[in-house]
Amino acid sequence: MSAVYGPIRQIAAALAWILGIGLSAAIVALSRPDFGLAELVEAHLEESGVRHPVTAVLLNYRGYDTLLEIAVLLLAVLGILAFRPPGPASIPDAAPDSSPVLAALSRLIVPLIVLAAGYLLWAGAHRPGGAFQAGAVLAGGGVLLRLTGTIPSFESPNAWLRVSLVVGLGVFLAVAALPLFEGSRLLEYRTAEAAMVILVVESALTVSIAAILATAFIGAAPPRIRCMSPSRPAHSAEGERAGQS
Amino acid sequence: MTFDDWLPLLVVLSSLITGLLIFFVGEEQHRTRSWLNLIGAVAKLVLVGIMVWGVFQRHRYETRLPLLPDQDFVLRADAMGMLFVGLSSVLWLLTTIYAIGYLEGSPHRSRFFGFFSLCVTSTMGIALAGDLITFIIFYELLTLSTYPLVVHRGTADALRAGKVYLQYTMTGGALLLVGVVWLYEVVGSVEFTERGVLAGVSVVDYPDLLAIFAILVAGLGVKTALVPLHGWLPVAMVAPAPVSALLHAVAVVKAGAFGIVRIAYDVYGVEFAARLGVLDPLSWVAGITIVYGSVRALTQDDLKRRLAYSTVSQVSYIVLGIGILGPLATIGGVVHLVHQGLMKITLFFCAGDLAETLGIHKISEMNGVGRRMPWSMVAFTVAALGMIGVPPVAGFVTKWYLGLGAIAAKDYWALAVLAVSTALNAAYFLPVLRRIWFLPASGEWPKRERDQLETRPTLLVPTLITALLSLAAGLFAGSWFSPLGWAKLVTAREYVS
């Protein structure tokens, strides 16, 4: 094993060095662009509907990237759900730690989290912030509630969860497609509407991102996996093979 | 697009559609399957009849469909092709009838007849192909559609034979492909034309064209069973009799020989080929194959194996006819496409009759079988004598013209080859005839009542017809509609007079 493996380690080290040195040399030697996008970004900021250039790039100039990116996020959850073992959870779902202090604290802190998320969302239009930050913060709240056992785990996502998972992608797709019906291009907003459209999209994204991140945390750990006895893997593996054909 | 533009395609489709339909016929619906087969075969015969008459009138039938942006899929009816098409379509009908009787009560008949029809389809395509790429398409399709027939019985032997068959034919196909692509690179798109496309080509590409000719002949030589590429043929004898008959009389070996004819006459053109100096080596290979095949045939006790080696030898008569420059030899070679087909299929039919009726597979078991199955054995005798070259059977005509050609071209060694092989043919056929007619019956054969035929009519009738045909081909050789007449027509169109 290790005999085979020995060389690999040296080769990897050598490659890493070559890569590092080559790349450093490259970025020094790299020719400089005689043109940058920065000016263009500023120039069209007015039409973009937001005052913060990064948000403008994210949701308007290169909104298409963001559209696909939210699909990627959703995929993480779809993938996780794809291999979840079928059938009801074997062990009843017990909260890991149900100390009253923690519960009380979380009940206090969650409203603040929601507030903070709302601010981040609103702020995104003109300063650092936006849907992803807001969604991440909300997801944090979700994880907290899960850890305190306030919200239960789930076998397969119910209708509400499914809606909140896809609302971001759904709304974004709809908004992106709307211009097609009036003969203009994908994601082509009139300057007047842009601000409003972007706000709608951002809000929907916030909901979905929060739901996706929280589900990724909760969904990845079906209740029955929690305790790990040595005999368990083999046995559950048997069950698994029986389960799938 | 008029009817004339579609006729060649229809001729091909007539058996293709039959085959595809048969695949979907239930295993047990024998009646339906037989009818489909016969309808298909007869329809093809009619279409071919129309086409033959038209071609005789120098009428032009050509189907041309785009295959690549700069390359068409061409099916064309010319005198040369008609010879092969006519032979195949007649023998397909007869072999179908024969096979229906032969396979009675055996499994997988849908599969068998399906691939059987595909096999005939590819033969038709090979005969009608108007250029080399179209030719290759059907040539490889033939390999694929005959494999299931070779392994049909599903025994270990059959599978081994199939393996050998594939190893040989696929390698040959690969060589052919390389040769053709190379040829396209050297001279651009190549269509078969009487007297050859290269006739006008300068000798700049001389070495290339030499190598290409060698590759092409090597590729085609596998199916033609030129020594040393003949190994697959005797092994493939495990197949059911109708398959052996079709493989060895019509489809596979003839496809190879026909391909060589096309290359020599319609691509290179005999004059150009002669200038290249490729004809003599070709005729030497043919000569060696003729003698070698006959010698090996002498020692075979298994009837079908002896016939197989006889095929190895006989098919090379065609190649020899190509190799010897001059119209007379060409006539002899081209006409043997048909003659050998008729006689050899008769012999295989008889072998099948013996195996089916009396369970005879070995020559040593054939003593006195003439009294038990007189009709089949008469057919056998006619075909065997024809192979030897006894007038008035077709085989004589072939050897006569080859001989004249050899003399005309002053290739006296070829004359010697003919003499030797004739002697050898006699040496491996006459003892069989002696056993059949003059030795007392040895085997314990099922008795037969007075009013009953010696074997199933579906087996006997095709046998007698092919025997009669090989006799007629010799008797009426003078008439325009005889194979010889066509061969003369072809040759007249291939040589600048």
Place this chain on the structure above:
Amino acid sequence: MTGISSAAPWIPLLILLPLMAGALSFLFGPRGHRSLLAATMTGIWFSLIRLILDFENAGLQHYPIGGWGAPLGIDLRADGLSLAMLGMTATVGSFISLYALGYFAGDENRGIRFWPLWWLLWGALNAVFLSADLFNLYVTLELLSLSAVGLVVLAGDRDSLAAGLRYLLAALAGSLAYLMGVALLYGAYGTLSLERMAGLFRPEPANTLAASLITVGLMLKTALFPLHFWLPPAHGSALAPVSALLSGLVIKASFYMLLRLWFEVFPSALTEVFTQGIGSLGAIAVFAGAWLAFHQEKLKMLIAWSTVTQVGYLFLTFPLAAASSTSAPAALSGGVYLAVSHAVAKAAVFLAAGAMLKVTDEDRIDRLEGVGRHLPISLFAFAMAGVSLMGLPPSGGFIAKWLLLNAALSSGQWWWAAVLVLGGLASAAYIFRVLRRCFLPPREYAAFHPVPLVMPLAALSLAGIALALGLAAAYPLRLLQTGAPLLLEASAPSTVAP
């Protein structure tokens, strides 16, 4: 750059429709997914056909998203190559979808998980083939890889999970290598648009490093030897329809990007060493893959290894296309046509094998005696598709081999011709190893579960198309060669290797 800036909705619809379908199918689960399938497939085909018609009239189609246009915005673009790939995806995808209807009929639990992933994957493929932006291509690739891995682990057993993880790690590493290359190029030229980059790119050492990082990343995703280690387990252990679309479609996306980048953006960096080297890797893949395929015990593993060999063939395109301006069009058409016919044929083979496995519960090749009696249609489909994989006529595989051979001999590179021909014989060896067993006297199978007729029929239809591609090659090839910047670029002397 020729072509028009289009405002017609067909290009974006090809991406939006499957994504929309993915969201909806996740939202509504099993309810009405048949009508969703019907509607989306109709939409995709309609848009594709309209797009092809526009292309025939006006040539190259540009679609500036949001009306910004490159370099500020992202452009979509459709040329002959994109259309060929889109057509391939739509054809294979449609039949795999129909097959899946039957395959998951008895397995609701997996069915509801399959459809959203599959729709997103379809969307990702179309997005890859239409994108004209280096970074956007990265996002589409990630979308593709994640949905592909999700589909692999759908089987849920330990093998498929391990295979999925292996695949995921390989795919992620590949994406990062690609992205690093893009970062360097963006730093050098300040643009992400393919066409602007094509105009600016100079083969200086730093840029060549970037190009090679991109190439290695994409080679990893295409599973070219020696970076193929992840493919056989993933394609072999996935569920049949998944294996079909992984082998048929997913690996073609990264191969498409390699062609696109090297023959449109970096042609000036094409060197003899690189093209001959990558060709040699392909040659090794052809023979090593065939050898391993021949020695597999399980049917699906044999097919998976056959994919490794076919990927090897694809990479012969590079030495053949770069060698001379005369051989370039034939080589590139041949390479693309091979990718397309392999997609169709390999999908057919996997679907047929899937039907056999589902019916007999037998995964071992030496236990397939006479399987044809139980599944004549599937076996026939397997054989027909096998013809294309062997490169025998009449089939798309043969046309591709014909074109590649032409390129090889016209550029005097007889050694690649040898690889093409011998490789075909090697493929024949492992395909007939499966087929010959079916002529043995049939045996009775322990288990025998009849499957919906749609499964064998879908396989048969794809196999039929694989053969039809060998007889009706004129139109697709002409489409491929009209207004395709790639082929035009390639046939310009600039790409002649020094």
Place this chain on the structure above:
Amino acid sequence: MHVTVPTGTLGGGRKSGTVMIGGGLIYAMAGVVLFALGFYGFIVHAHLVRRLIAFNIMGSGVFLVLVGLPQRVAGTPPDRVSEALVLTGIVVAVSATAFGLALVRRLYDLTGETRLPNDPRPEP
């Protein structure tokens, strides 16, 4: 969480004359180092969680290069596009990591292994 890159110059603020090295270059160099380190870890480690971490280190390296390179020249305005690209990249990396971790966990549940089957690499 927007990555805002300071564009102050190392060699004083003089715009005229020779081009000043921008702060971006430092970030890019750091990125290269992270990329190489991450690559090494990704190859040599068998533990799947370690490999996912290594992947994330590589990723951060790429993002630093992506955002740093455009501002390697003193006085160039911050390139908002590259910053947005990095944000997108981060989200993609997050999704992939989440999926990967869940897979690792499930594989552990089934096999009790934290590494891929028949992996020659020993635990360091």
